[in-house]
Amino acid sequence: MASRPVIVMPDAVAVVGDYLRSALAAAGEAVPVVSRIPTPRPKAFVRLERLGGFSPTPVTDRARLDVHAWAPSEYQAHDLCALVRGVLGAIPGVRGGVTVYSVTEVGGPMWLPDSESGQPRYAFAAEIHMRGRVLDTPKSA
Structure with missing residues (x-):
């Protein structure tokens, strides 16, 4: 009987974080x-934070991420959030060796002043x- 391959899902925060650093710098x-x-x-x-998600197929992951943008003023925080939202829409493609199929907004921008720092x-x-990627595993005898 053939064994099923082991699929390892990518770290969505790392993939998106690397992409955003580059895309924001370019902007x-x-x-x-x-x-x-x-x-x-x-x-x-x-700040990127993974809040769950699901695997719609055995080889893919749909990570749910909260994206927070802090800045010195309300207007600057809004503009930074809007920029992140815009460049994130262009993430589909191969990013750091990971195939990104799509991004779907599940909650639009909201004003959320930081309760700890103000x-x-x-x-x-x-x-x-x-x-995901197939994990190379040794073949059993």
Whole structure:
């Protein structure tokens, strides 16, 4: 009996984070893109957080990501969020060796001031559909 291949899903936060760093810098907005809030906090930054998702097929993952944009003012936070939202729409393709099929917004931008720091923040949610990779496993005898 043939064994099924082992499929490993990509780290969606890492794939999207690498893409956004490059895309934001190319758009003239080179801000940190992180998975955890840095200490000390930069004046402006973007945080990605995976909040679940699902595998629609045995070889793909649809990661749900919350995307938060902090900046010195409400208007700057809005504009940074809008820029991230725009460039994220162009992510389909091969990114860092990972095939990204699509991005679907599941929650539009919302004003979400940071309750701990008081720093202005906007956020939105998206699902990123990407392909896993087959894990090379030794063949059994």
